[in-house]
Amino acid sequence: MAQKNRQTSRALCSVTSFVRRHFRHFNAAVLKKAAEEYASLIASGGKMLISMAGAMSTAELGISLAEMIRRGKVHAICCTGANLEEDVFNLVAHDDYVAVPNYRELSPRDELRLLKRHLNRVTDTCIPEETAMRRIERELMVEYKRAEQAKERHFPHEFVFSLLRSGRLRKYYQIEPRDSWVVSALEHGIPIFVPGWEDSTLGNMFAARCITGEICDARIVKTGIEYMIELVAWYQNSRAKHPVGYFQIGGGIAGDFAICAVPLIRQDLRRRNVGLWSYFCQISDSTTSYGSYSGAVPNEKITWEKLAPDTPRFVIESDATIVAPLIFALVLGW
Numbered sequence: 001m002a003q004k005n006r007q008t009s010r011a012l013c014s015v016t017s018f019v020r021r022h023f024r025h026f027n028a029a030v031l032k033k034a035a036e037e038y039a040s041l042i043a044s045g046g047k048m049l050i051s052m053a054g055a056m057s058t059a060e061l062g063i064s065l066a067e068m069i070r071r072g073k074v075h076a077i078c079c080t081g082a083n084l085e086e087d088v089f090n091l092v093a094h095d096d097y098v099a100v101p102n103y104r105e106l107s108p109r110d111e112l113r114l115l116k117r118h119l120n121r122v123t124d125t126c127i128p129e130e131t132a133m134r135r136i137e138r139e140l141m142v143e144y145k146r147a148e149q150a151k152e153r154h155f156p157h158e159f160v161f162s163l164l165r166s167g168r169l170r171k172y173y174q175i176e177p178r179d180s181w182v183v184s185a186l187e188h189g190i191p192i193f194v195p196g197w198e199d200s201t202l203g204n205m206f207a208a209r210c211i212t213g214e215i216c217d218a219r220i221v222k223t224g225i226e227y228m229i230e231l232v233a234w235y236q237n238s239r240a241k242h243p244v245g246y247f248q249i250g251g252g253i254a255g256d257f258a259i260c261a262v263p264l265i266r267q268d269l270r271r272r273n274v275g276l277w278s279y280f281c282q283i284s285d286s287t288t289s290y291g292s293y294s295g296a297v298p299n300e301k302i303t304w305e306k307l308a309p310d311t312p313r314f315v316i317e318s319d320a321t322i323v324a325p326l327i328f329a330l331v332l333g334w
Contacts, residue, residue: 014219015329027318034281034314035330038073038247041279042331045244047075048279049259053250053294056087057181058122059321064328066184073331076234076243077185078193078258082198085136086127086158087182088164092172093132097125120201135172139163139203144206147220155222155230156203157192193231195224196259228261235261236274245279249320251286251294263305280313281327283320297308 023032027050029076042048050065056079068074090097092178100106100114103124111121119126127133143159143166146152154265163169185192197203209215238244248255265274286295298313307313316323 012217013324015334019326019330020258025071027316029196030316031318031327032330034316035182037279037312037326038245038281038327039331041243041245042073046244046245046278047238048073048245048247049076049078050074050247051249051254051257052077052083053252053254054320055086056080056123056320056324057083057090058125058127060090060179061321061324062087062090062181062184063179064325064332065181066179067102067332068192068328069181069184069188070178071332073091073328074190075238076191076193076258077181078195078231078254080252081194081197081203083194083254084182084194084197085200085202086122087180088136088160088169089127089132091175091177091180091183092135092169093128094174096128096131096174098128100126101122105300117297118236120217131172131281133201133205134201136169139168140202140206141209141214142168144209144215144220148215148217153220153222154213155192155227156194156197159221176326191230193227193258195227196253197221197224224257228257228264231258231261232265232269236265236271238277243275243324246277246281248280248282248284249324251282251284255282256293257296259301266305276308280307280311281316282314283316283318283323285317285319 009054012084019028019032019035023029038048052061056065065074080129087285098114098117098119100121101124103121106114114121114126117128120129140159143162147154149157164183182192184190206215206221207218210218235244246259259277262274262276265271266276276320280301281299282300286292298307298311298315301307301313302309
């Protein structure tokens with residue numbers, strides 16, 4: 001009997017059982033229903049693309065997202081260049097990050113002092129320039145020069161993958177590689193799409209090296225148009241065999257880029273036999289009445305032929321750093 005009670009107690013302490021017991025109304029209810037529909041899509045053989053805006057990698061979403069990839073719950077990722085690079089920054093410089101718990105109280109002079117220490121603040125944590133950004137820049141220059149000499153062209157994430165495969169970063173690792181979603185994506189062959197990479201720190205650094213002449217041919221890095229062509233091919237191949245869902249964290253370019261693949265296929269390529277997205281969920285804290293893409297309600301996407309009237313669709317108006325790990329935990333059965 002005691003053993004049974006202990007098992008029952010452990011079951012009641014799981015994230016899944018807690019959410020099922022307590023998350024009954026409003027955003028909490030939407031969170032639970034969105035997670036259930038996500039799990040249902042995967043159980044039926046469906047695929048899921050996740051788009052990430054914001055600073056999810058610096059928020060260490062990789063701890064749960066990497067496990068989602070390993071367990072076959074995520075099949076493609078569209079993210080900002082910042083989320084691509086910041087996962088790798090965290091991998092090699094985590095212990096050098098500086099926490100700023102009182103960030104709401106910082107004065108402009110406090111911010112200037114952080115700048116002088118070469119600390120780049122993201123809300124309550126600062127990314128160290130030297131051990132994170134410059135370290136990765138130096139190592140990526142090796143990859144760029146190699147591609148330039150070989151007259152090869154690659155996507156931004158492919159350069160990062162090549163660097164990770166080389167093993168040169170291993171001596172710098174400051175977290176378990178299993179907590180890096182980029183490492184997990186590499187190991188499990190998950191396609192990554194990175195629109196607008198040039199506005200990221202590493203993208204800026206690449207542009208600077210082209211300006212100084214250290215890199216002679218900027219074309220070694222493939223473009224956003226080429227990413228879209230790859231995404232369209234991935235979607236068509238996947239949708240021909242499975243329903244494909246869309247899980248959007250934030251908005252911005254990462255959110256709008258990937259979801260546009262469907263109207264491109266159906267309207268611009270006139271391939272009407274290719275189905276729409278089969279699931280949609282967005283985590284957003286953006287106000288819906290000011291015309292922002294991040295705040296657009298899912299029904300608006302019906303008019304753009306991204307979703308159908310009967311597509312399961314959800315908006316969870318909350319903090320993605322809280323909501324995404326909870327949904328992932330439910331999908332994983334934690």
